[in-house]
Amino acid sequence: MIYARTVWLHLRKDLQLEWRSREAVAGMLFFTLLIAVVFAMAFDPTGYPTLARQMSGGLLWVGLLFAATTSLNISWERERRNQVLDAHRMSAAPASALFLGKAFANLIFVLFVEAVLAPVFVVFYNLHPLGEIKWLWLILPLGTWAIVVNGTFFAALGLRSRNRALMLPVILFPISIPALLGVTQATTGVITGEFEPQMWIRLIFGFDVIFTTACILLFDTVLNAE
Numbered sequence: 001m002i003y004a005r006t007v008w009l010h011l012r013k014d015l016q017l018e019w020r021s022r023e024a025v026a027g028m029l030f031f032t033l034l035i036a037v038v039f040a041m042a043f044d045p046t047g048y049p050t051l052a053r054q055m056s057g058g059l060l061w062v063g064l065l066f067a068a069t070t071s072l073n074i075s076w077e078r079e080r081r082n083q084v085l086d087a088h089r090m091s092a093a094p095a096s097a098l099f100l101g102k103a104f105a106n107l108i109f110v111l112f113v114e115a116v117l118a119p120v121f122v123v124f125y126n127l128h129p130l131g132e133i134k135w136l137w138l139i140l141p142l143g144t145w146a147i148v149v150n151g152t153f154f155a156a157l158g159l160r161s162r163n164r165a166l167m168l169p170v171i172l173f174p175i176s177i178p179a180l181l182g183v184t185q186a187t188t189g190v191i192t193g194e195f196e197p198q199m200w201i202r203l204i205f206g207f208d209v210i211f212t213t214a215c216i217l218l219f220d221t222v223l224n225a226e
Contacts, residue, residue, distance in 0.1 A: 006093050010101025017078055018109065024071035028113045031070065033120060035063040040124040056125045057187035060117070061180055064110060065147055069169050071109050072151040075102055076159055085159075088223065095220040099152065103215075106148040107141075114140055131193035135186065139197065142204045143183030149208065150175050153215040157222050179207045 018024055039059055079085050088098055121127060151172050158167040182204040186197035 006097035007101045010098050011104050014105035024074045025109050027070045028067040031067040032063040032117050036120050036124055058184045061184050068110055068147050072155040076155050095223045096216045099219040103149050103152040106152055110144050131190040135190050135197050139186045146179035146208050149212050
């Protein structure tokens with residue numbers, strides 16, 4: 001119970017900070033909406049409905065992956081101000097509670113962006129999913145967690161680097177390739193109705209379990225590293 005309360009306190013703090021500034025969510029929304037508009041203008045989705053269905057899943061997740069890096073860096077920049085991280089190191093609270101609280105906060109931010117972005121994609125790309133939409137309720141949170149759990153960890157890992165803004169995508173993008181492949185294929189399968197996404201969902205779930213466990217176990221070392 002104490003551990004869960006510590007996670008909740010970190011999560012609530014990040015939610016309150018974002019509510020006051022709205023810098024992370026606003027940045028992600030602008031970036032992903034820009035991608036949606038630019039690619040919708042590059043070709044005529046109404047004239048090529050099959051191509052639009054095949055492309056929309058990949059465009060959605062690539063846009064979210066790039067946009068999420070801005071939120072992930074911002075979340076740790078807040079902790080660096082006024083030596084807040086030093087206070088975390090000296091406290092008796094487990095380091096993994098800080099990590100999970102921040103990862104859950106980033107998950108909420110990205111899911112909010114997805115909720116806003118989904119209707120935009122439906123309108124711009126004239127999407128009428130041919131598969132079972134119920135799978136998206138599983139694909140979206142699993143795929144988003146795959147991005148934010150690793151992104152939160154590697155953003156913390158790069159805090160002491162001068163080029164931390166560049167370091168995060170350099171590490172995160174290659175690590176996220178299996179998850180990105182899985183969510184793209186699963187989303188495309190639902191939109192096109194050409195195949196069932198269960199195999200790709202199992203891949204994403206396995207990715208989440210492995211990397212969440214590794215990040216929790218290693219975060220104490222990352223936080224207290226000199």
